[in-house]
Amino acid sequence: MVLIKAQKITKDYQTEDVVVHALQDVDFEIEPASFVSFVGPSGSGKTTILNLIGCLDKPSAGNLRIADTDVIGLERKESAAFRGKHLGFIFQDFNLIPVLTVYENIEYPLIMVQNIAPQERKERISRLLAAVDMTDQGQKYPHQISGGQKQRVAIARALVTNPALVLADEPTANLDSQTAYAVIGLMKKMRDDFGTTFIFSTHDTKIVGEAEVIFRLEDGRLTAKETKEGTKP
Amino acid sequence: MRNLFKIAVRNLIRYKRRTLLTASLITIGVVFVLVFVSITGSFKAMIIGQVTDSMLGHLQIHRKGYVAAIDNLPLNLNMKTNAYAKIATVLSATPAVEAFSPRLKFGGMFSNFVETTNIRLNGVYPDQEFPTVPLLASRIAEGKKTLGRGEIMIPTLLAKGLKVKLGDTVVIVATNVDGSVNGKQFIVSGILESATGPGGRDGYIHIEDAAEVLRMPEAEVSEVAVRLKDFSRLSAAVKQLEGKVAGEVNKEGRPMLEVHSWEQLSPFFNIARMIDVMTFFIKIMLIAIVLISIMNVMIMAVYERIREIGTIAAIGTLPGKIRSMFIIEGFCLGVVGAIIGDLIGIAVVIIINLIGIRFDFGQQQGLLLKATLQPLDVLTVSIIVIVVAVAASLQPAVKASKMEPIEALRHV
Structure with a gap:
C-alpha cells in the first residue's frame, strides 16, 4: 500500500529573465506510517517538494497522488478541505496563533477545520497535551512558553485532526541541538503511537540520521533513497 | 461563530x-x-x-387661486357661506381632523384717533380658532385669552408704535369687495406677541365683526385652518381632504378648492x-x-x-x-x-x-x-x-x- 506516489514531478519558477527548475523528474513513493526525511543543501528543492505534498503548490508537470487522491486536480477550496482532513503541518517558526492559548491552538483545527463535537475535542486535546508533555501549560499563550515547547504544541496541533500525513519543513532549524533531538524523538514517538506518516526536511546531518527513509536532493533532482531496514514499526 | x-x-x-x-x-x-x-x-x-400651532394650523383649505394672491388678501376669492358649510361638513366627518377654524382675512387701516397705520386682520370664531391653533393663547402677552364681539387683539409692535393699551378704543377702516369704505370701533382686548412666519403680525377680531366692517350680509371665509389629531400623518390627511373636496367644481367644471399643508404656506419649510x-x-x-x-x-x-x-x-x-x-x-x-x-x-x-x-x-x-x-x-x-x-x-x-x-x- 502506498500513501504518496509521485511520478515525474517537475516544478519550474519563472523569474524576470530565466526559468528556475526547482524540481526535475522526481519519482518517489512513501508508505503509510513512515518516518521520512528530504535532505539536501539550500536550493535543492526540499521545501518545494514539501509544498507540493502539502497541496500548497502545484507541480508544473507530473503526477502526484496522496491517499488515493489526485491532488494536482484539486481546486482551491478542495485543496483546503483536503489539507484539513488528511494533512498536518509543523513549521520552522512554529506559527502558533498568538491570541490563542496552547489549548486553543491545538483546538483550532478541530473547530475551524473539522467541526468536531466538544466532548471529543476535549478528549483528543487532553491526550495530545499529555503525549507532548504540555498538560500543565494549556492555559499559557505562545509568548509565555519556550521554542521547544512551541514546537511540541505545533506537533500536537498537527496531529489533533488524526491526519494520515504530517509535513514538517525544517522543524528543528530554530531550536538548539538538544531540543531538536527531543522534538524529532517526539515526532517519531507520535508516529509510533498514532501511525501517522511524518515527512520532514532538514539540512542538519545529525537530525537526518533519525529518519528511517531518506530522500537526498540535489539541484532539484532526487539523487538517492536510503532506508533503515527493520526500524519501521 | x-x-x-x-x-x-x-x-x-x-x-x-x-x-x-x-x-x-x-x-x-x-x-x-x-x-x-x-x-x-x-x-x-x-x-x-x-x-403651525400659533398661526397656520397643520393645513388650510382655500378657494382656488387665493394662495397665489394671498399677499393682496383678495376679497373676491373668498368662499361663500354655502361653500364653507360643505367644507365644514366634510371636515366634521373626517376622523383625522381634530379642529378647524374658518377665517375671514382682510387688510385695513388701524387708527387710535391720532395716528393711523395699516393692519392685516383675521376674522375668526374664537371657540374654533383657539382649539385649532392652541399656541395663540400663549401669544397673548396682555389681556384676556378669548375674543368677544367688538373686541380686537393687536400685535405688540403695533401697540407700542401707536401707544395703544388694553381697553383703548380704536377704529378699523376697510374697503369692501365693491370698493366702498366702512369703519367700526373696537376695544383692545389683547396684545399679541409677534411670531415669525405668515400671519405672525396679524390682528384678530370676531368673524361677524369682520363681516360687518366689510358689509357682507353673511360672513364669507378666506381660509379654513385645520388641526390634525396626528401631525405625522399630514401628507395622508392632505391627500384625503383633496379627494373629499375635489367634488366642489365651478360652472366650468374645474375644482373650486385647494388644500395646502403648512409646508406650502410657510417659508420655514x-x-x-x-x-x-x-x-x-x-x-x-x-x-x-x-x-x-x-x-x-x-x-x-x-x-x-x-x-x-x-x-x-x-x-x-x-x-x-x-x-x-x-x-x-x-x-x-x-x-x-x-x-x-x-x-x-x-x-x-x-x-x-x-x-x-x-x-x-x-x-x-x-x-x-x-x-x-x-x-x-x-x-x-x-x-x-x-x-x-x-x-x-x-x-x-x-x-x-x-x-x-x-x-x-x-x-x-
Missing part, C-alpha cells in the same frame, strides 16, 4: 492602542451626529410647532429642508469617518498577520472562514464605537437639557431648546455605523481570504 468572535475580539485587544484610537474616532463621530440630530431635530420640531440636508451630510461625514478608519485598521491588520493567514489557510481553514474572521473584527469595532457613542451622545443630550439652552428665532425670543433623541435616530445611526464598519472590512477580508498560503507563509 463563537470562536470567530473570540479570535476577532482577542486580535482587537492585541492591538490595544490602535483599536482604542479607531473606536474613539467612531465614538466621536456617533456622538457628534447624535447631538447634531437631536438639536437640529428638536429645533425643527419646535419651530414647526410654533408656526425651506429652512426645515436645509436642516434635513445638513443632517444628511453630517451622516455622510460619519460614514466617511467610519469607512476610512476601519478600512485603514483592517488593511493594517491583514498586512501584519499575513503569516498567520498563511498558517490557518495551510492547516485547512476555508477562505470563507478567513474572510469572516476579518469582517467580524470590523463588525466588533463598529459595535463598540456605536454603543459607546450612543451612551455618550445620550449623556450629552441630557446635559444640554440640564443646562437649558435658550435661543431667539425671528420675533420670538428666549425659546428654550428641549433637545430630544428619538430611539429611531439612535438605532439608525448605530445601524449605519455597523453596516459601514462591515462594508469597510470587506475589501481587506476578501484580500486575506484570497491569499495563497504558500506566499503568505513566505512573507517576512
Whole structure:
C-alpha cells in the first residue's frame, strides 16, 4: 500500500529573465506510517517538494497522488478541505496563533477545520497535551512558553485532526541541538503511537540520521533513497 | 461563530492602542451626529410647532387661486357661506381632523384717533380658532385669552408704535369687495406677541365683526385652518381632504378648492429642508469617518498577520472562514464605537437639557431648546455605523481570504 506516489514531478519558477527548475523528474513513493526525511543543501528543492505534498503548490508537470487522491486536480477550496482532513503541518517558526492559548491552538483545527463535537475535542486535546508533555501549560499563550515547547504544541496541533500525513519543513532549524533531538524523538514517538506518516526536511546531518527513509536532493533532482531496514514499526 | 468572535475580539485587544484610537474616532463621530440630530431635530420640531400651532394650523383649505394672491388678501376669492358649510361638513366627518377654524382675512387701516397705520386682520370664531391653533393663547402677552364681539387683539409692535393699551378704543377702516369704505370701533382686548412666519403680525377680531366692517350680509371665509389629531400623518390627511373636496367644481367644471399643508404656506419649510440636508451630510461625514478608519485598521491588520493567514489557510481553514474572521473584527469595532457613542451622545443630550439652552428665532425670543433623541435616530445611526464598519472590512477580508498560503507563509 502506498500513501504518496509521485511520478515525474517537475516544478519550474519563472523569474524576470530565466526559468528556475526547482524540481526535475522526481519519482518517489512513501508508505503509510513512515518516518521520512528530504535532505539536501539550500536550493535543492526540499521545501518545494514539501509544498507540493502539502497541496500548497502545484507541480508544473507530473503526477502526484496522496491517499488515493489526485491532488494536482484539486481546486482551491478542495485543496483546503483536503489539507484539513488528511494533512498536518509543523513549521520552522512554529506559527502558533498568538491570541490563542496552547489549548486553543491545538483546538483550532478541530473547530475551524473539522467541526468536531466538544466532548471529543476535549478528549483528543487532553491526550495530545499529555503525549507532548504540555498538560500543565494549556492555559499559557505562545509568548509565555519556550521554542521547544512551541514546537511540541505545533506537533500536537498537527496531529489533533488524526491526519494520515504530517509535513514538517525544517522543524528543528530554530531550536538548539538538544531540543531538536527531543522534538524529532517526539515526532517519531507520535508516529509510533498514532501511525501517522511524518515527512520532514532538514539540512542538519545529525537530525537526518533519525529518519528511517531518506530522500537526498540535489539541484532539484532526487539523487538517492536510503532506508533503515527493520526500524519501521 | 463563537470562536470567530473570540479570535476577532482577542486580535482587537492585541492591538490595544490602535483599536482604542479607531473606536474613539467612531465614538466621536456617533456622538457628534447624535447631538447634531437631536438639536437640529428638536429645533425643527419646535419651530414647526410654533408656526403651525400659533398661526397656520397643520393645513388650510382655500378657494382656488387665493394662495397665489394671498399677499393682496383678495376679497373676491373668498368662499361663500354655502361653500364653507360643505367644507365644514366634510371636515366634521373626517376622523383625522381634530379642529378647524374658518377665517375671514382682510387688510385695513388701524387708527387710535391720532395716528393711523395699516393692519392685516383675521376674522375668526374664537371657540374654533383657539382649539385649532392652541399656541395663540400663549401669544397673548396682555389681556384676556378669548375674543368677544367688538373686541380686537393687536400685535405688540403695533401697540407700542401707536401707544395703544388694553381697553383703548380704536377704529378699523376697510374697503369692501365693491370698493366702498366702512369703519367700526373696537376695544383692545389683547396684545399679541409677534411670531415669525405668515400671519405672525396679524390682528384678530370676531368673524361677524369682520363681516360687518366689510358689509357682507353673511360672513364669507378666506381660509379654513385645520388641526390634525396626528401631525405625522399630514401628507395622508392632505391627500384625503383633496379627494373629499375635489367634488366642489365651478360652472366650468374645474375644482373650486385647494388644500395646502403648512409646508406650502410657510417659508420655514425651506429652512426645515436645509436642516434635513445638513443632517444628511453630517451622516455622510460619519460614514466617511467610519469607512476610512476601519478600512485603514483592517488593511493594517491583514498586512501584519499575513503569516498567520498563511498558517490557518495551510492547516485547512476555508477562505470563507478567513474572510469572516476579518469582517467580524470590523463588525466588533463598529459595535463598540456605536454603543459607546450612543451612551455618550445620550449623556450629552441630557446635559444640554440640564443646562437649558435658550435661543431667539425671528420675533420670538428666549425659546428654550428641549433637545430630544428619538430611539429611531439612535438605532439608525448605530445601524449605519455597523453596516459601514462591515462594508469597510470587506475589501481587506476578501484580500486575506484570497491569499495563497504558500506566499503568505513566505512573507517576512
